[in-house]
Structures are given as structure tokens and as C-alpha cells.
Amino acid sequence: MFKKRFLALTAAVVLVLSILAGCTGKDPVKSNGESKSKDQVEISVWLTPQWKGVMDPSEEGADYDSFFKYAAEKFSKQYKDHDVKVNVQVVAGDQRDELLNVNLNGGTPPDIFFESVFAMGDYAHRGALVPLNDIVDDEAKKDITQNYWENVTFGDDVYFYPFSHMPGTLAYNADMFKAAGLEEYLGGENEIKTWSLADYEKILKTLKTDLPKDKYSNAFPMALYALNNQADTWNLAYLRMFGNEFFDGKGNLVIDDAKGEKAAEWLKKIYKDGLTNPGVESVSSNDVNAMFQNQQLAISFTNSVLFNNAKADMESGKTPKFDLRLANIPSESGDPLTFTYVTGAAVFNTEDETRMKVSKDFVKFFSTDPELVKASKNGVPVRTSVAEEFKAEKPLFEAYDKNAQYMFNFTGNVPGYSQLRQVLYPELQALYTGQKSAAEAVKSYQESGNKVIEESKANSVIFNK
Amino acid sequence: MMGMFRKGNKNKKKKEKIDIILNGLVIFFAVLNLFPLYWLFTSSLKNSSDVVKMPPDWFPKTITFSNYVDVFNNQPAFRWAFNSIFVSLVSTIALIIVSCLAAYAFSKLKFKGKNVIFIIFISSLMVPKEVMIVPLFRIIQDLGMVNSLNGMIWPNVATAFGVFMLKGFFDSIPDSLRESARIDGASEFTVFYRIMVPMVKPGIGALFILNFVQVWNDYLWQLVVGQDENSKTLMVGIATLMQDLNPNFAYKMAGATVAAVPMLLIFIFFQKYFTSGISIGAVKE
Numbered sequence: 001m002f003k004k005r006f007l008a009l010t011a012a013v014v015l016v017l018s019i020l021a022g023c024t025g026k027d028p029v030k031s032n033g034e035s036k037s038k039d040q041v042e043i044s045v046w047l048t049p050q051w052k053g054v055m056d057p058s059e060e061g062a063d064y065d066s067f068f069k070y071a072a073e074k075f076s077k078q079y080k081d082h083d084v085k086v087n088v089q090v091v092a093g094d095q096r097d098e099l100l101n102v103n104l105n106g107g108t109p110p111d112i113f114f115e116s117v118f119a120m121g122d123y124a125h126r127g128a129l130v131p132l133n134d135i136v137d138d139e140a141k142k143d144i145t146q147n148y149w150e151n152v153t154f155g156d157d158v159y160f161y162p163f164s165h166m167p168g169t170l171a172y173n174a175d176m177f178k179a180a181g182l183e184e185y186l187g188g189e190n191e192i193k194t195w196s197l198a199d200y201e202k203i204l205k206t207l208k209t210d211l212p213k214d215k216y217s218n219a220f221p222m223a224l225y226a227l228n229n230q231a232d233t234w235n236l237a238y239l240r241m242f243g244n245e246f247f248d249g250k251g252n253l254v255i256d257d258a259k260g261e262k263a264a265e266w267l268k269k270i271y272k273d274g275l276t277n278p279g280v281e282s283v284s285s286n287d288v289n290a291m292f293q294n295q296q297l298a299i300s301f302t303n304s305v306l307f308n309n310a311k312a313d314m315e316s317g318k319t320p321k322f323d324l325r326l327a328n329i330p331s332e333s334g335d336p337l338t339f340t341y342v343t344g345a346a347v348f349n350t351e352d353e354t355r356m357k358v359s360k361d362f363v364k365f366f367s368t369d370p371e372l373v374k375a376s377k378n379g380v381p382v383r384t385s386v387a388e389e390f391k392a393e394k395p396l397f398e399a400y401d402k403n404a405q406y407m408f409n410f411t412g413n414v415p416g417y418s419q420l421r422q423v424l425y426p427e428l429q430a431l432y433t434g435q436k437s438a439a440e441a442v443k444s445y446q447e448s449g450n451k452v453i454e455e456s457k458a459n460s461v462i463f464n465k
Numbered sequence: 466m467m468g469m470f471r472k473g474n475k476n477k478k479k480k481e482k483i484d485i486i487l488n489g490l491v492i493f494f495a496v497l498n499l500f501p502l503y504w505l506f507t508s509s510l511k512n513s514s515d516v517v518k519m520p521p522d523w524f525p526k527t528i529t530f531s532n533y534v535d536v537f538n539n540q541p542a543f544r545w546a547f548n549s550i551f552v553s554l555v556s557t558i559a560l561i562i563v564s565c566l567a568a569y570a571f572s573k574l575k576f577k578g579k580n581v582i583f584i585i586f587i588s589s590l591m592v593p594k595e596v597m598i599v600p601l602f603r604i605i606q607d608l609g610m611v612n613s614l615n616g617m618i619w620p621n622v623a624t625a626f627g628v629f630m631l632k633g634f635f636d637s638i639p640d641s642l643r644e645s646a647r648i649d650g651a652s653e654f655t656v657f658y659r660i661m662v663p664m665v666k667p668g669i670g671a672l673f674i675l676n677f678v679q680v681w682n683d684y685l686w687q688l689v690v691g692q693d694e695n696s697k698t699l700m701v702g703i704a705t706l707m708q709d710l711n712p713n714f715a716y717k718m719a720g721a722t723v724a725a726v727p728m729l730l731i732f733i734f735f736q737k738y739f740t741s742g743i744s745i746g747a748v749k750e
Contacts, residue, residue: 098688105602
């Protein structure tokens with residue numbers, strides 16, 4: 001009796017619950033973009049959060065997927081070959097690799113991924129992406145500067161269609177400069193100021209000694225951080241300050257020379273002299289960014305998105321208001337150092353020719369459509385035509401454009417860049433804690449870094465063509 | 466007599482002093498343990514930049530609920546919360562049913578290869594889920610369970626932890642009870658359901674909490690299975706809110722607070738079973 005009742009009850013509970021659970025799901029085949037019939041094609045677009053809205057975050061219901069949903073609708077209406085449905089999915093930056101790897105292994109990668117090239121380069125080397133050479137025309141090549149094409153070219157092929165970019169610079173608190181009597185070093189509000197290395201050192205020292213302690217208690221001149229793998233791009237720029245080229249023509253690290261050592265020595269010296277925040281080895285980029293916003297650092301790192309966000313936070317009263325301006329990373333030669341994160345779309349090799357063709361057509365559509373490319377103003381446009389159009393509205397576009405000539409490609413588009421990030425910060429930590437000298441740190445970074453590159457090259461379809 | 470009284474009084478005072486010191490220590494460690502929760506909650510009521518302010522504001526100078534409003538307004542957070550509760554609850558109930566049956570069989574029944582099968586079961590505990598994630602994902606894909614809560618629930622039921630844990634509880638019940646019931650004419654299932662299961666209630670309570678927490682926090686699996694907006698769980702959804710380039714610490718704290726509340730409630734309600742369950746399971750006949 002009891003047995004029957006128990007079994008019936010258990011079966012009923014499990015049945016009802018699994019039906020309920022099933023109701024909430026979707027057909028995975030559809031969501032992963034399987035072709036349903038000859039004239040109906042379903043593709044998936046994944047993106048990490050970039051900007052909200054189609055053109056502007058102020059639009060009603062603006063979200064991170066708004067642009068792609070709008071672009072998909074526009075594309076479907078005019079596309080003659082197939083009836084296309086585009087599924088758009090936003091994934092967090094730190095979920096990207098886990099999701100991609102599992103789906104690649106499961107044979108269900110997304111059709112398109114819109115993301116920073118530096119984060120996706122390894123997928124090109126792994127052969128997961130298809131070249132986009134056939135959708136890049138002369139008009140696009142003319143409108144988008146060569147520097148950006150270099151960022152998206154791996155070997156001989158273009159793997160990402162550049163859409164916008166996010167230049168990395170320094171940010172400084174002009175109020176703190178004024179308080180320390182450094183007015184002569186201030187740049188304009190819409191200028192990216194270039195200081196010589198000697199000037200920069202003087203600025204740091206003056207900030208340390210002359211910044212009024214009553215107004216800026218517990219404040220430090222410059223931000224440095226080395227807690228985790230986010231400590232790469234700006235630190236890579238600092239390591240080039242004395243002229244080191246970082247990569248040779250074959251994609252190997254060449255940091256272990258007198259110039260690289262000098263740069264590492266310089267970083268250690270400013271840290272030891274108290275010209276930076278303390279505890280660099282245990283501080284993250286997020287920490288220093290927050291310290292900068294709280295006026296505990298006079299100079300920090302920034303990029304165009306962080307810069308705009310910081311200004312917006314000040315306007316809304318979320319953070320203390322101060323005069324925020326931009327500067328370049330100085331170098332011994334006098335030429336500033338700058339880099340950028342190019343953002344664009346890549347098409348995955350799904351082994352479904354129809355879907356790959358439609359995906360490429362969609363990428364070309366939203367990367368060239370005169371209306372849609374205007375959305376790149378939410379970052380910094382890679383297209384000169386768009387930058388020109390919004391010059392009056394966004395005066396910094398011109399400054400970024402001028403800066404482009406000093407740009408270096410921080411990843412060198414080498415295979416295994418994501419692992420390369422993992423071996424840099426431990427060396428920086430060892431440098432700051434005194435476990436290693438500058439010479440030892442750069443030597444060890446080069447050795448372990450080249451080992452990573454060597455192993456990745458062996459598995460790179462681009463290097464083994 | 467007087468001397469003995471004085472001595473007793475002295476001992477009492479000494480004992481009281483030790484009690485005060487011990488209680489002080491307990492309070493100190495309790496506060497120390499509660500501080501992260503306090504910091505989590507108060508930070509969720511601050512502006513992002515105030516969260517990392519030095520010296521810190523031990524209590525928010527200006528209280529804002531905008532982080533909570535943002536969490537619930539801009540995305541289907543209620544849906545995510547429902548998914549999390551549903552997945553955790555169903556997985557746990559199903560796991561308890563399956564584990565009880567299996568643990569009872571391993572503990573009380575005699576069958577060929579019992580020990581070998583049990584060792585195989587236990588061995589599976591040594592394989593981390595991360596290692597199995599790709600083959601498991603392919604199975605779930607073939608079963609059409611991607612982007613469904615089913616895909617999150619059933620792999621969590623197929624785990625040996627519950628069997629291992631409950632077997633200890635069944636082992637602590639004297640075999641004589643089962644034998645007596647059998648002599649009195651009770652069927653095997655009646656013995657299991659009417660006698661044994663009520664006796665391992667503390668173990669079931671402990672397993673409920675442990676498994677509920679484990680499934681609630683099963684970020685990686687839920688991330689790969691629930692890929693679309695509506696099948697995300699709270700843990701995965703909250704993580705999606707974080708942007709690499711604009712870390713809003715207070716927003717993170719608000720999300721983490723929302724995600725922590727059901728856990729705290731579960732622990733508070735099942736605490737009685739949990740504490741007794743953990744100790745009873747260790748005692749054998």
C-alpha cells in the first residue's frame with residue numbers, strides 16, 4: 001500500500017517538475033542556429049557588453065543587444081537569398097571563453113561573435129574562425145586606416161571586421177595638478193597631452209611633495225597594478241618606454257635587452273620612491289580605477305569607455321567631481337606610446353556553408369551600412385568618415401585620430417596571447433616585491449612567454465599553413 | 466565547612482571568568498564571521514566609488530537603493546531567481562529520493578558485488594565536474610536539454626555524494642530494527658519508508674542544505690546550459706551584469722546580496738537538521 005503510494009507520489013512529483021522544467025526551455029537546435037530549410041536560415045550572434053541602445057544609451061529600452069536586434073531586422077528585410085532569423089545573445093566578458101570552449105567542443109559555436117580582437121585572436125589561431133577577406137572591399141580599406149587592419153589581420157587574412165575601437169591612454173586629475181603647482185603641464189580639455197619622460201618624472205615627484213595633504217590625504221601620484229592578468233596592456237606600454245620593440249618579426253618576445261631592462265628598472269624605481277600607489281603586486285586595475293575616481297591617484301590608466309563612464313559618474317553625482325583630462329604614455333624618445341582595442345565581428349567555422357555565407361553577409365551589412373556604422377560613435381569609430389561626421393559632437397575623436405600614428409599593436413597578434421597575459425603579472429609581482437631584479441624579471445618573462453608562444457605556434461593554423 | 470564554601474566560591478568565580486573570556490572569544494569570532502555579510506550588505510547601499518574608499522566608510526554616509534533597483538529593473542532578475550530556486554529545489558528533492566534508496570540498499574541489503582559497486586560510486590566523487598563538462602554538455606545537447614532547466618537539474622541528481630553521506634546514517638541504525646520489522650511481516654519497502662527514513666531525517670536535512678547550496682552555486686554548469694536570457698539562473702545572470710571595463714562594485718554587491726538571501730533563509734530554516742545531521746552521521750553502531 002505504502003509502496004504503491006510512495007512510488008506514485010515520487011513519479012508524479014518528478015513528472016510534473018520535469019514537465020515544468022521542460023516548458024521553460026527552448027529547442028537548442030534553433031537557438032544554436034541550425035538551418036531549418038533551404039530558404040530559412042537561423043544564425044546566432046554573441047557579443048560582450050559594448051554599448052546600450054541602437055545609436056545611443058538614452059533611447060527607450062536601450063540595452064546591449066539593441067543594436068544587433070535592429071541591424072538584424074534591417075538585414076532580414078533586404079536580404080534576398082534567405083529568410084534570416086538572427087538570435088542575439090549577450091555574454092559577460094568573463095563568461096566568454098568558458099562558453100565558447102564548451103560550445104566549440106560540443107560542435108555548436110555561435111555564428112558570429114562581436115568582441116575586442118585581442119580577446120578573440122587565439123580563436124583565429126585555433127582555426128575556429130573563417131577569414132573575412134572576401135567581404136572586405138576597397139571602399140572599406142580606404143575608409144579604415146591601415147593600423148586598424150593590422151590589428152585584425154592574422155598571417156595574411158583578415159579575421160575580424162573592424163567596427164570601432166577603444167584607445168588606451170593615461171588620465172589625470174587636472175585639479176590635483178593645479179593644487180601641486182603643475183599648471184604648465186596641463187593639456188587642453190579636448191587634448192591628449194604628450195609629456196617628455198623628464199617632464200613626467202618631474203610631475204610625479206612634484207605631485208608627491210607638493211600635493212596639499214589637507215585636501216588630498218592618502219593620495220599618490222601614479223597608478224600601478226599587477227594583481228592579475230588584467231595587468232597587461234598598460235604595463236606592456238610602460239615596458240616599451242625606453243624603445244623596446246617587444247616582439248620580433250617572427251612573433252617572439254624580445255623584451256630581454258638593455259631597453260626592456262631599463263623600463264622594468266624605471267617601474268621599480270618609481271614604485272620604491274613612493275611615486276605610485278603602495279602594494280602594486282596586490283592591486284588590480286579595478287582598484288586603481290576606483291582610487292582614481294576617489295581622487296587618491298593623480299594619474300591613472302584609462303580608455304575611451306572608462307573615460308566617458310568616469311565623466312558620466314561625476315555628472316550624475318555618483319563620484320566626486322574633478323577636472324578629468326587625457327595624456328599619452330611618455331617615452332624616452334619623446335614619441336608617445338598609444339594602443340587601442342579594436343572591436344569587430346568574427347565569423348565562426350560552423351561547417352555549415354549556408355550559415356557561414358549568411359553570417360558573413362550580415363557582418364558586412366552592419367559593418368558597412370551608412371546608418372548602422374554611425375553606432376561606432378559609442379566607442380571611437382574606426383571609419384574616418386564617421387569620425388569626421390561626429391567631430392563637432394565628440395571633439396576627442398580628432399585627438400584620438402591624431403594619436404593613431406603612435407599606435408602599437410600590443411598583442412603582436414601572436415598565438416597564445418591569453419596565456420601570455422598569465423605569465424606577465426607574476427613577473428611584475430616578483431619585480432615589485434623584490435624577489436627578482438629588473439634584469440631577472442624581463443629575462444624570466446621572455447623565457448616563459450616565448451615558451452607559451454612556441455607551444456601555441458605549434459597548434460596555430462595560421463603559423464602552420 | 467567555611468573553607469570548603471570559600472574554595473567552592475573561588476572555583477565558581479574562576480569558572481565565571483573563564484566563561485566570560487570564552488563567551489568574549491565566541492562573540493569576537495561571530496562578529497568576525499558576520500563582518501563580510503555586513504560589508505556585502507552595506508556596500509550594496511553605497512555608490513560604487515564609496516565601496517573602495519580609503520579610509521572606508523564603515524557605515525554608508527548616503528544610502529542608495531539604486532543598485533537594487535537597477536538589478537531588478539534592467540533585466541529579468543525575478544525570472545533568474547525563480548530558475549535558481551526551481552533548479553536547486555527540484556535537483557535536491559530528486560537527489561534525496563534517489564540517494565535514500567541507494568544508500569539504504571548499500572547499507573542494509575545484501576547483494577553480490579555490493580562493495581565493489583559502492584567503491585565505484587565513491588570513486589566518481591574524485592572526478593571534478595569540470596573534467597566532465599564537455600562530454601556532459603554533449604549528452605545534454607543530444608537530449609535537447611540545452612537552454613532548459615531540465616539540463617541543469619538532472620546531471621546534479623546523478624551524483625554519489627548523497628549516497629555516500631546517507632549510507633553513514635543508515636549504517637548507524639541497528640540492523641536489529643530492520644530484522645524485527647521483517648519478522649513482524651513488514652515488507653522491505655515498508656521498513657525503508659516507515660522505519661528507516663524517519664530515523665535518518667537529520668541526515669536528509671543536512672543533505673538538503675549541502676546539495677541546495679551546491680546546486681545554487683553551480684555556476685559553470687548553469688552558465689553553459691542556460692545560454693539564453695530566460696533560462697539563466699541568478700548566479701549566472703548576476704555575473705552577466707558585470708562589465709569588464711566599468712566595474713560597478715556596489716552593483717556587484719547588490720547582486721551578490723540578492724543571490725545570498727535564499728541561501729541564508731534555507732540555512733536558518735534547516736539549521737536544526739544540519740547541525741544534528743552532521744554530528745549523527747559520524748557515529749556508528
